[in-house]
Amino acid sequence: MSAIYKRELRSYFITPIGYVFIIVFMIMSGLAFSYTTLMQNTSDVSTYYTIVMFFFIILIPLLTMKSLSEEKKLKTEQILLTSPVTITQMILAKFFAAYTLFAATLIFSCVNFITLYVYGQPNTGVLVATTLGILLIGGAFIALGILLSSLTENQLIAALVTIMSIFFMLGLGLISSTIPDTAHVIRAFVKWLSVFDRFYAFTYGYFDFNSLLYYVSITAVFIFLTIRVYEKRRWE
Amino acid sequence: MIEINGITKKYGDKTVVNNISFTVEAGEIVGFLGPNGAGKSTTMNILTGYISSTSGSVKIDGIDILENPLEAKRRIGFLPEQPPLYMEMTVREYLNFVYDLKGTTLNKKKHLSEVCEVVRISDVCDRTIKHLSKGYKQRVGIAQALVGNPPVLIFDEPTVGLDPKQIIDIRNLIKALGRDHTVILSTHILPEVQAVCDRIIIVNRGRVIANERTEDIAGITAGPRKLVAKISGQKQDVVRYLKTIQGVLFVDVMAEKDGDAFSYMIEAQPGIDIRKPLFYALAEKGMPLIGLEAMGMSLEDVFITLITNDKDPRNKLEAAKS
Numbered sequence: 001m002s003a004i005y006k007r008e009l010r011s012y013f014i015t016p017i018g019y020v021f022i023i024v025f026m027i028m029s030g031l032a033f034s035y036t037t038l039m040q041n042t043s044d045v046s047t048y049y050t051i052v053m054f055f056f057i058i059l060i061p062l063l064t065m066k067s068l069s070e071e072k073k074l075k076t077e078q079i080l081l082t083s084p085v086t087i088t089q090m091i092l093a094k095f096f097a098a099y100t101l102f103a104a105t106l107i108f109s110c111v112n113f114i115t116l117y118v119y120g121q122p123n124t125g126v127l128v129a130t131t132l133g134i135l136l137i138g139g140a141f142i143a144l145g146i147l148l149s150s151l152t153e154n155q156l157i158a159a160l161v162t163i164m165s166i167f168f169m170l171g172l173g174l175i176s177s178t179i180p181d182t183a184h185v186i187r188a189f190v191k192w193l194s195v196f197d198r199f200y201a202f203t204y205g206y207f208d209f210n211s212l213l214y215y216v217s218i219t220a221v222f223i224f225l226t227i228r229v230y231e232k233r234r235w236e
Numbered sequence: 237m238i239e240i241n242g243i244t245k246k247y248g249d250k251t252v253v254n255n256i257s258f259t260v261e262a263g264e265i266v267g268f269l270g271p272n273g274a275g276k277s278t279t280m281n282i283l284t285g286y287i288s289s290t291s292g293s294v295k296i297d298g299i300d301i302l303e304n305p306l307e308a309k310r311r312i313g314f315l316p317e318q319p320p321l322y323m324e325m326t327v328r329e330y331l332n333f334v335y336d337l338k339g340t341t342l343n344k345k346k347h348l349s350e351v352c353e354v355v356r357i358s359d360v361c362d363r364t365i366k367h368l369s370k371g372y373k374q375r376v377g378i379a380q381a382l383v384g385n386p387p388v389l390i391f392d393e394p395t396v397g398l399d400p401k402q403i404i405d406i407r408n409l410i411k412a413l414g415r416d417h418t419v420i421l422s423t424h425i426l427p428e429v430q431a432v433c434d435r436i437i438i439v440n441r442g443r444v445i446a447n448e449r450t451e452d453i454a455g456i457t458a459g460p461r462k463l464v465a466k467i468s469g470q471k472q473d474v475v476r477y478l479k480t481i482q483g484v485l486f487v488d489v490m491a492e493k494d495g496d497a498f499s500y501m502i503e504a505q506p507g508i509d510i511r512k513p514l515f516y517a518l519a520e521k522g523m524p525l526i527g528l529e530a531m532g533m534s535l536e537d538v539f540i541t542l543i544t545n546d547k548d549p550r551n552k553l554e555a556a557k558s
Binding site for chain 2 (some may be wrong): 002003004006007009010014015047059074076077078079080081082083085086233234235236
């Protein structure tokens with residue numbers, strides 16, 4: 001499994017994708033940070049992170065679109081699936097490679113926060129909790145991206161569908177507010193599903209175990225489904 | 237070493253592989269022949285664990301591929317129809333990756349350089365795979381199968397698209413590999429099979445229609461059992477005399493005439509080589525034997541006969557023998 005992990009991570013830097021991801025992320029986060037937190041003279045990073053989350057709609061598909069679709073297209077998956085490696089190991093390796101790149105970039109972008117410490121006294125707890133929240137959400141989105149990548153040979157389709165799905169998941173929160181009170185059960189359910197709403201707890205520095213479980217579960221479900229896709233293909 | 241038992245693969249209503257069974261002993265080189273669409277690649281994919289069969293079992297070195305897939309796969313080196321190469325990697329990087337992937341325990345540097353030597357890609361080790369010629373790419377594909385020195389090697393059409401010299405090189409390589417490995421080689425290049433393989437398995441429409449040692453199939457095809465003889469002399473006299481020669485089973489006059497000689501198809505009793513007795517007998521009687529050849533079916537002929545006769549699932553080989 002570590003062989004596949006290393007190879008994936010390396011391939012992010014042999015092709016331009018890895019560099020593009022890091023550079024675009026750093027620039028966007030820097031700009032977002034300046035306009036929201038610095039210019040507002042506040043140490044409240046919630047708006048900043050909200051914007052960052054919406055950037056994921058484009059950035060995460062970039063990471064995941066080729067992970068499985070290209071293997072299928074070029075038939076390189078044949079060597080993976082005929083080697084002494086399980087389907088689970090293969091998919092986890094790909095997930096962790098994408099996640100490593102994502103997490104490393106995110107943590108690196110925390111240099112933005114240095115300015116907060118220089119000029120003020122930010123609430124470290126909030127910063128940590130919020131960053132953690134983003135890390136968890138990122139994991140869920142990456143797992144989703146990988147699942148969608150396994151369903152098609154075409155990278156572009158994988159990317160587009162991932163974009164739409166993440167957009168939808170983030171948008172659920174907004175949708176929930178449009179559902180009338182009479183359908184309050186539905187509204188409550190949609191709210192419960194909403195990635196976005198749950199995130200808010202993190203922005204208050206409140207490390208909600210419930211939400212943690214939610215994000216980890218979603219991630220696990222998507223990974224599990226991807227494994228099932230491959231098992232089905234093997235037996236079909 | 238390899239035991240396939242009753243493998244069937246269905247895609248919906250379509251049966252692509254229909255109850256294929258065969259065994260390959262350790263150290264054998266087996267040629268797996270068949271027309272396109274016969275189910276060769278599917279069978280190989282099932283053998284290597286890429287896909288699963290609808291029913292039947294596969295055992296590699298006694299290990300069932302469904303019960304213990306990791307152990308079974310560890311014993312196999314597979315070159316699929318399309319070599320699974322990562323184009324953006326260099327040859328060295330790629331082989332290092334395969335080494336890690338297979339969990340090999342041999343000395344990495346030494347083993348990989350040996351593999352590169354055997355396949356003769358040592359001089360392109362640092363080139364990106366994308367930039368290699370087809371011949372080299374194919375060899376990298378073979379190298380990948382050799383990493384870890386697996387006891388079983390499975391090659392799916394390893395020489396397709398190569399130029400004649402490369403084809404000869406690969407064939408020699410496979411023959412050499414056959415000394416220490418068990419090899420299954422699928423192809424539809426018949427001379428390749430005759431040159432390299434100990435045994436030939438022919439499949440058509442998902443079923444095994446022949447499974448013989450190479451010399452037996454060649455023996456069926458060209459041997460001294462059936463001869464075409466050109467003999468000078470009166471037709472009836474010659475035929476009458478021929479039938480008296482010991483060992484002659486059957487004589488038939490063929491339509492060809494060459495001067496005063498006619499062509500006769502002579503079938504000998506099994507196990508008897510009557511060429512010399514025939515020569516001496518005819519000379520004694522003053523009937524010059526001016527031409528003699530084995531009435532042979534080449535492997536191509538056997539193959540085509542088997543394939544075209546493949547309507548009755550029984551006695552196909554018998555039909556070809558006649």
